[in-house]
Amino acid sequence: MEVVLNQKKIKELIKINGYNVRSLALQANLSRQGYYDMFKSDYQPVSKGLYAVAEVLGVSPIDLLTESDNTLRELNQLLHNAAQGDARNFEVLPAIIYSAVKKSIPVNGTNTINNRILAAAAQIAYSITNKKKLQLLATKLEQQERRNAFFFGSDLMELTHIIQMTPVPMAKHNVFGVFELKDFERHFK
Secondary structure (H helix, E strand, C coil): CCEEHHHHHHHHHHHHCCCCHHHHHHCCCCCCHHHCCCCCCCCCCCCCCHHHHHHHHHHCCCHHECCCHHHHHHHHHHHHHHHHHHHHHHHHHHHHHHHHHHCCCCCCCCCCHHHHHHHHHHHHHHHHHHCCHHHHHHHHHHHCCCCCCCEEECCCCCCHHHCCCHHHHHHCCCCCCCHHHHHHHHHHH
16 A cells, blocks of 8 residues: 555644744744655655644644555556557556546646547546536647647558547547447446
8 A cells, every 4th residue: 555645634723723834843943845755656655744744733744644646646647558459458558547527637638649649548538427527627638739640549440430430529639430429438337
């Protein structure tokens, strides 16, 4: 089990105890940047900073920890595999994007292909859930450069067949593959 600092709980305790970030950091003998560094992904949760903050807030350090949410890690792994042409991973991606958006986890690609795949998956998630945030995400991720397309499928299939069998939400983002919306919907249950 991976644990991280529970930023939401710490913010609540700061408010309850009448602190702000500056005053809490001062009381805990941390710089403000040191406080914010505690929430970075590579921060070691069992540290002097955690103990100092917990002491100032009057709680046990364990009370400030929570189990890590693996949604972002799973999303990145699925995206990586989908970008390699793995259609099964792409099928799951819309459901994971939906989960990430619900949890306010940022969804961003690192290049044009990743953004195009994420945009198509977000558009599919929107068509299944009708959540406007997903449509806005798809629009945000969409790249202006539309000359290139991304195909899921076998080399044995004709491109015209793949294009004809592609769901509209995918095709809008120049991502093509022989899918039906039900292929994606089953991952939302």
